[in-house]
Amino acid sequence: MNKSIKALIFPTDDPKQVLRISRFLMASAAYFICAVLCTFAYIAGFVTKEAYFGWLAAAVSINIVLFVVFRTGLNQRMADPSLTALQMCSAIVMVMYVMMFANETRGVFLLIYVVILLFGIFRLDTRRFLYVSIFTLLTYGGVIVQLHLYRPQGVNFSMEYLQWVVLAGVVILFSVIGGHISGLRNKISKDRSTIQRLTDNIPDVIFVFDTNLNCTYVSPSVKILLGYEPEEVLKQKPFDGVTASSLDLTIRTVSEIIELAKTQQGEDISRTIEMKIYRKDGIAICTEMKFAIIRDKQKKSFEILAVMRDISERKKMMEAIRRGEEKYRTILEHIQEGYFEVDLKGDFTFCNDSMARLTGCTSEELIGMNHKHFTTKETAEKVFQEFNNVLKTGEPSRGFEWLIIRKDQTQRYIEASVTLKKSSSGKPIGFEGMVRDVTERKLIEEQIKHLATHDVLTDLxxxxxxxxxxxxxxxxxxxxxxxxxVMFIDLDGFKEVNDTLGHDAGDYVLKQVADRLLSCVRASDTVARVGGDEFLIIANGIHVPENAEQIARKVIGVVSQPINYDGGQAVVGSSIGIALCPNDGQDMDQLIKKADDAMYKIKKTGKNGYCFINPQ
Structure with missing residues (x-):
């Protein structure tokens, strides 16, 4: 249709108003058919000249008025914008007018009544159809009355009454049928309305394809997702817009479910794929397409239902997450500290290379192993307590030391910081932590601690x-x-060794004396260096004073043996003072002082001997 003519007839793009005007034009065609019948009736002499031209004038006037109402949009202000009842009543009046003058051909025009009523069945609800039907019976009754009063000659009133009764019966029958049709129409309309609301308000696009893959339905949301009007999509060929990278997969998937639908009639069949498709503006988007088979009640024929969902944002998010994780993993692999993740049972679920190297395993070997595998029982209990506190409080644990036993059975000390790992719902699912090797620091600390309590030269x-x-x-x-x-020992002759052989020789002699003193006591006893050439022995488990004497005599004998140094010999003796607990006291400082006093006594009396503070 020429655009200018179309614009003249249809002044709006409103699809509902266009449909109303289209129906009016079809109804006008019925007037044309009726006019043709009237013309033949006039030529044949069944209708008078006055009736014929009067009818034509009225028909043209009515149609012009109705078109103006539709064209200006006045109909949209009325309760029934389609003006169905008004058009039917106008048509009935026009038919009745012709019947007044149709003589023997009234039965022919009465058939037009039936056509009008049939139209009403499908266009009017039950209540309005009854009103129109009553109006029809009244107007036909009016025609019979007019004939009886003004033109009784040549009229078979028995036939007219019979036709009126038949028409009344037809009206009643049509009312029943119309009520049923109206109920079905309302149900269908309600179902369609529900489906329409669903399809209009979901972002997913719904397609229905026949077995030839022609699109028979598409939801309005296609306009938002792909930029096409639904009418444009219905005209497209199968797989139009699918990118080359997704075309093969899409064709295989659709072909597969069609074949399955033919062979597996009693089963639900569906497939979901990811595919790229071009929008109307040429931009390719990522979508998730679910294909399913829908069958009729008899399960003899089927269609393909497809639901398309835009997953572009999800794909972008997943790609961002992947890149973030890749960056995160790269950072973890290049840091010095070890990183680990364990589940609630303590089994490793992830680690970086630094963590794996600490244990002496590869990353693959470490995954699935329990942290208890790499430590002692005592340390495992300590680690469990730390992890348990983190689980209970939700607070991280920082800087606790953890002794691990590597795969090669060597030991390393690590310092760990652990935090609770939770799922997206907030449920604890494990732990994650950072560790660093502090073995060297631990050794230095132990060394410093040892130096604070041990002699540097003799290690006593x-x-x-x-x-x-x-x-x-x-x-x-x-x-x-x-x-x-308590035995206080002072070396005799040590000064002469220093003076004659030098300080290096003196240091060597002190170390040799320390070793010899250790050989004279048990592991439970203590030998200490408390001065330049002074030593202290703490002997436990003394039952009688003679036990102390035995140790003293042994010390004197061992220490007095010559010490070879740099081709020469050094000889020293030992003066020993002895104090017993509890005989000589039970105070620590008092016992040391008494042993020191006893040592000076032996120094004064002859050296290289021993003396009790109190004679035993």
Whole structure:
């Protein structure tokens, strides 16, 4: 149709108004058919000249008025914008007018009544159809009355009455049929309205294809997703717009479900794929397409239902997450510290290379192993407590030390910080932590601690550590009701060694004396260096004073043996003072002083001997 003519007839793009005008034009065609019948009736002499031309004038006037109402949009202000009842009543009046003058051909025009009523069945609800039907019976009754009053000659009133009764019966029958049709129409309309609301308000696009893959339905949301009007999509060929990278997969998937639908009639068949498709503006978007088979009630024929969902944002998000994780993993692989993730049972679920190297395993070997595999039982309990506190409180644990046993059975100390790992719903699912190797620091700390309590030259305990051990020995002797001895030893002749052989020789002699003193006592006893050439022995488990004498004589004999140094010999002796606990006291400082006093006594009387503070 020419655009200018179309614009003249249809002044709006409103599809509902266009449909109303189209129906009016079809109804006008019925007037044309009726006019043709009237013309033949006039030529044949069945209708008078006045009736014929009067009818034509009225028909043209009515149609012009109705078109103006539709064209100006006045109909949209009325309760029934389609003006169905008004058009039917106008048509009925026009038919009745012709019947007034149709004489023997009234039965022919009465058939037009039936056609009008049939039209009403499908266009009017039950109530309005009854009103129109009553109006029809009244107008036909009016025609019979007019004939009886003004033109009784040549009229078979028995036939007219019979036709009126038949028409009344037809009206009643049509009312019943119309009520049923109206109910079905309302149900269908309601179902369509529900489906329309669903399809209009979901972002997904719904397609229905026949077995030839022609699109028979598409939801309005296609305009938002792809930029096409639904009418444009219905005219497209199968797979139009699918990108080359997705075309093969799409064709295979659709072909597969069609074949399955033919062979597996009683089963639900569906497939979901990801595919790229071009929008109307040429931009390719990522979509998720679910294909399913829908069948009729008899399950003899089927169609393909497809639901398209835009997953472009989801794909972008997943790609961003993937890149973030890749960057995160790269950082983890290049940091010095070890990173690990374990589940609630303590099994490793992820680790970086640094963590794997700490354990002596590869990353693949470590995954699935429990942290207890790499530590002692005592340390495992400590680690469990730390993890358990994190689980209970939700607070991270920072800087706790963890002794691990590597795959090669060597030991390393690590310092760990652990936090709770949760799912997206907030449920605890494990732990993640950072560790660093602090073995060197631990060794230095132990060394510093050792140096604080041990002599640098001889590696013997200093007076500070000796006093701690003496205090413990006194407590042990009191608890076991036994004795213990404190022996204060001063080397005789050591100054001469230093003066004649030098300080290096003196240091060597001191180390040799320390070793010899250790050989004279048990592992439970203590030998300490408490001065330049002074030593202290704490002997536990002394039952009688003679036990202390035996140790003293052994010390004197061993120490007095010559010490070879740089081709020469050095000889030193030992003066030993002895104090017993509890005989000579139970105070730590008092026992040391008494042993020192006894040592000076032996120094004065002849050296290289021993002396008790109190004669035993």
């Amino acid at each position: 305990p200093t007076m500070r550590l000796a006093k701690d051990r003496l205090k413990m020995s006194i407590s042990l002797a009191q608890r076991n009701k036994t004795m213990m001895a």
